[in-house]
Amino acid sequence: MNKVAESAKIGRPQPGSRIAGLGAYRPSFLISNEEAATAAGVEPDWIAQRVGVQERRHADENETVVNMAVAAGKEALADAQADPADIDVLVLATCSMPSPMPNGAAQVATALGCHATAAFDVNAACSGFSHALAVADGLVRAGIARQVLVVASERMSDWVAPDDRNTGPIFADGAAAALVQPSPLPQIFPPAWGSNGAQSDLIVIDPATRQMEMAGRKVFRWTTTALAPIIQDACDRAGIAPSRLKAFVPHQANLRILDILAQNIDVRGLTVAQDVIQTGNTCAASVPLALHALRKDNAIASGDAVLLFGFGAGLTYAAQVVLCP
Template sequence: MNTTQESAVVTRVVAVAADASSPQPGSRIAGLGAYRPVTVVSNQAAAGAAGVGTAWIEQRVGIRERRHANAAESVVAMAVEAGKKALADAGAEADAVDVVILATCSMPSPMPNGAASVAAGLDCPAAAGFDVNAACSGFSHALAVADALVRAATARNVLVVASERMSDWVSAQDRDTGPIFADGAAAALVVAAERPEIFPIAWGSDGHQAGLITILPDTGHMEMAGRKVFRWTTSALMPAIHTACQRAGIDPRQLKAFVPHQANLRIISTLAEAIGVPGMITAIDVVTSGNTCAASVPLALHALRQSGQIHSGDPVLLFGFGAGLTYAAQVVLTP
């Protein structure tokens, strides 16, 4: 470490310590960013590899196309691009970031962690960096941690990035996973707020069923018991959704939008129908993005805001669920 870098570390530690004298009343998402890989994989290509028909894919999971990362689009590289866009959206500089949290389950190796490399790629001097692996509910887990860090005055600005290269972990020949999983990244900058705009999370896990989604050690590829996961998601998780609304102090009828993990169109539609809020917008990004695991919720949120269907201050319900089995529901206000 050279003298300039050492000075940056000292300056950042002193600045954060000075701000840690009192808790913050709340936190908010100040900016969103997204990165979608260049390569589009059609249903025709995915169906051919998996030995199924294009109609079978669309009818079963509702996906028409998905994005696969190329050699240059690593988990870290995509995270850096999404992070840059979130900072730009918030009008913030990289050197204002105290912590980088990377939500991912698709890093090629457990060491080094991805977040430190993302912080380096963004040129965030002295930012703490750590990864969160809660699979498809990872973004909401990381967002809850960021909210807690800011409200506790442990950090002032936390960049939460979800980035996945799921195409590395599935076999294109496996019809249960190959046509479904895809790649991408999205990010949110969390900052202090005068009132809460990220509300308390309702989360949990069912480790007794962890074997329903796993990586096989002999092949290194994902195996998923899709029907059992569908039944678990659509039957066991509604209480978490209602708890998240209660903790936010809002009636579900006040929700402007529902932003679930983009597992497949059938699950999304079933959950939205169960919530039963007339006029509530349901984010459907899976049709053109596939299942991007931890990145799917923020990618769908970003797309919904970009389309103009939701606006600043609108309450939306984020809902992630997946391998572990993990789940997380939380209400946030649209940045």
């Protein structure tokens, strides 16, 4: 029995949705730890030891949130052998558009050739992709849409100060996309998600400077303590034991955070995405970029059960089990 057929054992047998294709875009402008450390007034080893980032990519003037989203979306459509004209809905997960109006999704849809497609942005910061994927799954399951393109694109370098050691060496740019289509059996499972607005002041954009401010230690504590139970919750909602997971793809916030969260999944041989080392923290784009990288490197195979887990500003979080396309 193949892995997709085995998914019938996860949860209740019912029509669902699946990820049919993946795409990614990584800017070519590479920022080394030496460069980032000089700007932030720290040593390169400090960055590597504190957050685990070795290098990150920043967009140039032509690599906008929209343009990067288009590039990632094109690859996802090609991967699924899908026609842009058949896309019913496009959801753009981002928190780094230069202005709240116009939205980015409509521009991405038109550039891709998805004319008259419903298009809207989702802003849940670093958990944005996981939220958008849950929305896409719901639209397909409800019969409202047959094909939903989910794109996460961020240009965080516009919103962080290079000399701020809490954000400058960590955040970066990039985009990734997933095409969601109907499936006879569920391959995207219900999310364990929520928020804590009482701590929304831990990660903010200062309205005067238009720069991100983050209480790093408090965010670290929240992530590594309050969010640990969400991992089991997501597995329970999918009806899968953690031992059946092949990979864990958390938000690529910080290598230390990834290691601590992974300890809550006591599975020998579990692949844990560590895209943060080469890519930095790309906010909403980090989860799909890391998933794309694992698939490209053959670290996961079609039908493998993977736990995605986004978390960040808001404070927001969302985790869900998916089967690798």
